[in-house]
Amino acid sequence: MVKRILAVDDSASMRQMVLFTLQGAGYEVLQACDGVEALDMARTSTVDLVLTDVHMPRMDGITLVRELRTLPNYKFVPMLILTTESSQEKKMDGKSAGATGWIVKPFNPPQLLATVARVI
Amino acid sequence: MTLDLEMAEIAKVFFQESREGLDVMESGLLSLGATADTENINTIFRAAHSIKGGSATFGFAEVADFTHGVETLLDQMRNGVRPVTPEAIQTLLQACDCLREMVAATEAEKPLDKDRIAALNADITHILGERPKQAPTPGAPGGAADAGAAQPAAAGSAAADQPCGWRIAFEPVIDLLRVRNEPTRMFAELNSLGAFTARADVSRLPPLDELDPESCYLSWNIEIAGQIPRARLDEVFDWVDSGCRLDIVPIGSSAPPAAEPLASATAPLPANLAVSADARTPPAEAQRGPASGTPVQKTAGESGSIRVATEKVDNIINLVGELLITQSMLSGFADGIDPDDLDRLRQGLSQLARNTRELQESVMQIRMLPISFAFNRFPRIVHDLSRKLGKKVELKLSGEGTELDKTVLEKISDPLVHLVRNALDHGLETPDRRLAAGKHDSGTLELAAFHEGGNIIIEVRDDGAGLNKAKILQKARERALIAPDQDLSDEQIDNLIFMPGFSTAEQVSDVSGRGVGMDVVRRNINDLGGHVQISSKEGVGSTIRIRLPLTLAILDGQLVRVGKEVYVISLLAIVETIQVARERVNTLAGRTEVFRLRDEYLPVVKLCDQFGVEPDSRNATDGLLVVVEADGKRAGVLVDDLLAQQQVVIKSLESNFKSVSGIAGATILGDGTVALIIDVPDFIREAVKRSGGALTAHAA
Numbered sequence: 173m174v175k176r177i178l179a180v181d182d183s184a185s186m187r188q189m190v191l192f193t194l195q196g197a198g199y200e201v202l203q204a205c206d207g208v209e210a211l212d213m214a215r216t217s218t219v220d221l222v223l224t225d226v227h228m229p230r231m232d233g234i235t236l237v238r239e240l241r242t243l244p245n246y247k248f249v250p251m252l253i254l255t256t257e258s259s260q261e262k263k264m265d266g267k268s269a270g271a272t273g274w275i276v277k278p279f280n281p282p283q284l285l286a287t288v289a290r291v292i
Numbered sequence: 293m294t295l296d297l298e299m300a301e302i303a304k305v306f307f308q309e310s311r312e313g314l315d316v317m318e319s320g321l322l323s324l325g326a327t328a329d330t331e332n333i334n335t336i337f338r339a340a341h342s343i344k345g346g347s348a349t350f351g352f353a354e355v356a357d358f359t360h361g362v363e364t365l366l367d368q369m370r371n372g373v374r375p376v377t378p379e380a381i382q383t384l385l386q387a388c389d390c391l392r393e394m395v396a397a398t399e400a401e402k403p404l405d406k407d408r409i410a411a412l413n414a415d416i417t418h419i420l421g422e423r424p425k426q427a428p429t430p431g432a433p434g435g436a437a438d439a440g441a442a443q444p445a446a447a448g449s450a451a452a453d454q455p456c457g458w459r460i461a462f463e464p465v466i467d468l469l470r471v472r473n474e475p476t477r478m479f480a481e482l483n484s485l486g487a488f489t490a491r492a493d494v495s496r497l498p499p500l501d502e503l504d505p506e507s508c509y510l511s512w513n514i515e516i517a518g519q520i521p522r523a524r525l526d527e528v529f530d531w532v533d534s535g536c537r538l539d540i541v542p543i544g545s546s547a548p549p550a551a552e553p554l555a556s557a558t559a560p561l562p563a564n565l566a567v568s569a570d571a572r573t574p575p576a577e578a579q580r581g582p583a584s585g586t587p588v589q590k591t592a593g594e595s596g597s598i599r600v601a602t603e604k605v606d607n608i609i610n611l612v613g614e615l616l617i618t619q620s621m622l623s624g625f626a627d628g629i630d631p632d633d634l635d636r637l638r639q640g641l642s643q644l645a646r647n648t649r650e651l652q653e654s655v656m657q658i659r660m661l662p663i664s665f666a667f668n669r670f671p672r673i674v675h676d677l678s679r680k681l682g683k684k685v686e687l688k689l690s691g692e693g694t695e696l697d698k699t700v701l702e703k704i705s706d707p708l709v710h711l712v713r714n715a716l717d718h719g720l721e722t723p724d725r726r727l728a729a730g731k732h733d734s735g736t737l738e739l740a741a742f743h744e745g746g747n748i749i750i751e752v753r754d755d756g757a758g759l760n761k762a763k764i765l766q767k768a769r770e771r772a773l774i775a776p777d778q779d780l781s782d783e784q785i786d787n788l789i790f791m792p793g794f795s796t797a798e799q800v801s802d803v804s805g806r807g808v809g810m811d812v813v814r815r816n817i818n819d820l821g822g823h824v825q826i827s828s829k830e831g832v833g834s835t836i837r838i839r840l841p842l843t844l845a846i847l848d849g850q851l852v853r854v855g856k857e858v859y860v861i862s863l864l865a866i867v868e869t870i871q872v873a874r875e876r877v878n879t880l881a882g883r884t885e886v887f888r889l890r891d892e893y894l895p896v897v898k899l900c901d902q903f904g905v906e907p908d909s910r911n912a913t914d915g916l917l918v919v920v921e922a923d924g925k926r927a928g929v930l931v932d933d934l935l936a937q938q939q940v941v942i943k944s945l946e947s948n949f950k951s952v953s954g955i956a957g958a959t960i961l962g963d964g965t966v967a968l969i970i971d972v973p974d975f976i977r978e979a980v981k982r983s984g985g986a987l988t989a990h991a992a
Contacts, residue, residue: 183342185306189349192298225345227338241470250472256345264534272472273531278348278356281299290477 175292176200176217180210180224180236181254190223193281194288207231211239214246221292222251223275226262234262234269241270250291254279299350306346307399310355311392313339315668318388321381322671333370336384340366343391352398355391358409361416362387368420382679383415385672455542457486457518458525463493463511463537470506473532479514481528486518515543602698605658609845612652613941619648620938620962656843659699663741663750664692666705670712670739677716684723684734685716691741696748697843703820704750704840707813711752711836712737714810719756719834729831731755747864748840755833759826761785767794786826786834790814818922818973820844821862847942847969849959851935852918854899855906858967859931860940860959865972867919867926869934884982887917887928894919894928895979902954902975903968908932922973925980929970942969954978 177199179190187203194201202219204210206228214222222240224233231239233253240246250272255262263274275287320336340363347355362384368374390405390412397404464475482488496509503509516525525540532538623641667689678685696704720726720735727733738753761782768774768788780788788794792811817824821841828834841847841864849860876888877896885896896917900907908914909932917928940959945952945968956971 182338183306183309183346185302185309185346186342186349188302188305189299192302227341229335229338247470248472254345256341267471267531267534270471277345280349290481291472291474 174198174200175220176202177221177223177288177292178202178204178210178213178217178219180204180207180222180228180233182206182225182228186225186254189281190284193284196281197285197288199288207233207236207239210236214240214243218245219249221288222246222249223254223288224251225254226266234265234271237266237271238269252287252291303350304399306350307395310343310346310395313343314388314392314395318385318672319668321385321388322675324376324381330370333366333376337363337366337370354404354409355394355398358387358391358394358413361413361420362391365416365420374419380419383412383419385675387412387416455519457543458514458516458520458522459541459543460514460516460525461511461537461539462514462529464508464532465535466507466509468508468532468536475508475510475512478528478532482514482516482525485520485524485528486516488514488516490514511537517543600658602659605655608655609659612648612655613845613943615648616652616941617960617962617964619644621964624962652846656697656845657695659697659843659845660695661698661701662692663694663696663701663748664689666701666708667692667739667741669705669709673709673712674716674737677713681716682722683716683720685720686734686736688736688738689740690738694741694743694748696840697845699844700748700820700840700842703816704822704838707816707824707838708739708750708752710810710813712739715752715754715756715834715836719754719758721757725757729757744839748842750838750840752836752838753833758830758832758834759786759789759828760830764788783825783827786828789826790824815973821847821864823864823922845942847940847959848937849940849969850918850937851961851967852899852929852931853933853935854903854931855908857903857905858935858961858965859899859903860967860969861918861920861929862956862969862972863937865920865922867921869916869918872915872917872930889919889926889928892926894926895982896928896930897975897979898930899970900930920972920976922976925976927976927979929975940967940969 177194179187179194179201180203181187181190182205184205187205191201191203202213202217204213207224208230210222210224211231222237224236226233237251237253240249240251251270253262253266253271253274254277255266255274256277266274272291273287275284279287316339317336320332320339324332324336340359344356344359344363347353347359365374365380365384369376369380374380390408394404394409462475464473468475479488479490482490490512491514493511493513494509496511497503498509522540526533529538529540619641623645629637670689671687674685674687715737720737721729721731723733726735736753736755738751740749740751740753742749764785765780765788768785768791769776771793773788773791773794774780790810790813792809794809794811814824817838817840821844823839824836825839826834826836847860848863850863850866852859852861870889872887878886878888878893885898886893887896888894898907899905915930915932916934917930918934919926919928940961942957943959945955945958948958954971954974955968956974957969958966959969961967
């Protein structure tokens with residue numbers, strides 16, 4: 173079965189890059205531009221992996237992860253946050269919110285795929 | 293392979309997005325001066341953050357490095373570590389400008405202005421309180437250059453003398469599975485690195501009735517053989533090493549084994565893992581059914597807009613124009629047809645006419661853009677300029693949503709900037725002068741746009757000193773723009789500033805005096821088929837009013853006939869049309885005829901002479917005089933007859949033939965003939981020139 177990934181980023185170019193990379197590798201991709209939209213989607217669809225940026229308007233990625241973990245369907249879904257190398261703090265915030273791991277920005281398509289392959 | 297091509301496509305999105313992000317940053321920074329609210333700083337920060345992340349991802353290291361400093365500064369501001377000072381805002385605004393140029397240069401693959409970047413970088417690092425030497429330079433650590441720095445620094449020493457294997461004791465946090473860190477996956481990864489064995493330690497397992505299926509009670513002793521860099525192992529455990537016990541020792545070292553291997557079961561997939569995996573699946577599947585129709589895609593244009601090349605739209609507009617012509621051709625044709633079929637044909641035609649018109653209107657809508665595209669640059673311009681001039685200015689914008697044609701919008705932008713600069717430079721007073729005049733020390737500049745009778749009106753209002761009428765009058769007389777004894781109304785005096793060669797600024801400043809006078813502003817507006825006027829009250833302020841057509845593609849035209857030729861005159865330019873009475877036509881010095889309209893003398897332009905057409909009669913009294921106005925001047929155009937008023941589609945004469953003075957374009961009439969559209973401003977200029985300067989003073 174095709175794995176479905178929810179990609180959340182407020183930057184259209186990042187979303188497109190993620191979309192292009194993941195679709196190219198045969199994943200199905202849902203997109204949301206912030207935490208609120210992602211949470212809405214998550215309430216109606218299930219996915220195999222959530223990829224989320226940290227800094228977003230309305231709801232940031234850390235809060236999104238925390239919220240998602242409270243949904244029964246998302247209890248065990250792997251969640252990765254996209255973060256910059258400088259923010260060790262963010263990684264830990266993400267971790268304690270329930271994130272599975274992180275992808276350090278900047279990343280290229282092969283790095284993204286390799287990281288995704290680690291969890292699904 | 294297509295990957296690079298695709299990435300290049302996506303990079304284009306990044307450039308566009310960066311420009312938008314920079315606009316967000318700029319307007320955020322400008323409003324930051326007034327209130328330093330956290331949400332605003334957050335928004336600015338996020339924009340910078342996205343640009344940094346994107347530029348690093350797409351490999352634009354210089355942009356990423358530069359944005360890093362900006363982002364750091366903003367981060368400190370939003371965390372309250374760094375105060376928001378006007379200087380810092382100014383530096384950040386300059387950084388926005390710089391970034392905008394960097395993005396443009398990167399997109400165009402042109403070299404960057406390294407000096408400017410370095411200078412601004414130094415400013416930012418200075419604010420950050422670091423020594424300028426630490427400014428990130430391209431290629432140095434600190435930005436995209438260390439893209440590979442995901443691995444912790446621990447990698448270093450071990451890499452030098454690689455052991456032939458590792459012994460790993462891994463006792464994860466009990467929540468490991470709850471965040472979906474699968475030991476099995478980690479082990480699979482390790483297995484791919486080298487020969488791998490794991491022994492599970494089940495000592496933490498509680499009795500079955502106390503066992504929580506979602507917790508991880510196991511820990512493992514792992515041995516992995518092979519020359520594996522320590523960093524590779526750290527990578528595997530990167531996500532799980534906080535809170536857990538993780539000892540990684542090279543095989544052969546004397547470090548004690550981390551945990552006593554109590555159980556002997558070699559269990560790469562412990563039972564509770566399987567349980568948790570099963571527990572997860574069923575509800576997930578159950579939920580899937582009703583959710584399949586979920587909306588998915590949400591792409592770049594969050595506002596629901598698409599980007600279309602102007603060329604394509606113009607093409608459609610052209611075609612719709614043709615359709616309109618065909619329709620009116622058919623209507624004309626219907627007049628000579630068998631009366632029995634006529635009714636049905638007429639009905640069909642009127643329906644066609646309605647549909648065509650509606651189609652045309654909605655296609656024209658595509659070209660329409662809100663005037664905010666032109667207004668948006670003003671907060672920054674006003675901010676910079678008022679700083680420079682030492683004036684306090686509050687800018688008020690209204691009617692930003694008013695839409696007008698893209699071409700008109702683009703062409704009105706520069707004249708507007710000029711008018712705003714002028715208002716700031718010459719109109720608004722310095723704070724102390726304002727206070728002395730009993731006004732608030734901060735001046736107000738208003739930009740308003742609204743619809744009025746099929747036109748767009750843009751007003752630039754200031755509550756400054758107003759125009760000095762005595763000075764204007766004096767200047768106009770000095771330069772012989774008006775006759776020495778001429779009597780002018782206040783309004784006429786004010787509008788003298790639009791005359792060529794007029795400038796009241798005592799000295800040319802670098803703000804508004806760039807050799808571009810108000811006459812150029814007026815000409816640009818006239819060229820758009822618009823009209824500009826100023827009214828002002830000394831000590832109270834000035835209002836400049838610009839009237840523009842909604843579009844340049846269609847014209848509300850009056851068809852006029854001269855002999856066998858039909859011409860089109862813009863309805864907007866026509867003041868009135870009158871029958872010519874002989875006693876009112878005078879001949880001035882030689883052959884130039886003027887017409888006395890009430891107390892004003894108008895130069896008369898005979899279309900027949902202008903275009904070499906044989907008229908019905910050469911006698912002025914047999915024709916009609918169409919009084920037209922542009923640039924505040926009037927002239928009478930002599931024609932044989934007035935025909936219908938109708939909207940005509942403007943076809944460029946330049947692109948189909950060549951530019952002809954006095955002709956603004958052409959259109960195709962219903963009967964298929966071509967009618968020339970008269971360029972009224974040009975016509976009047978010519979007429980006034982021929983009739984000599986004596987008439988020029990009759991400003992409207």
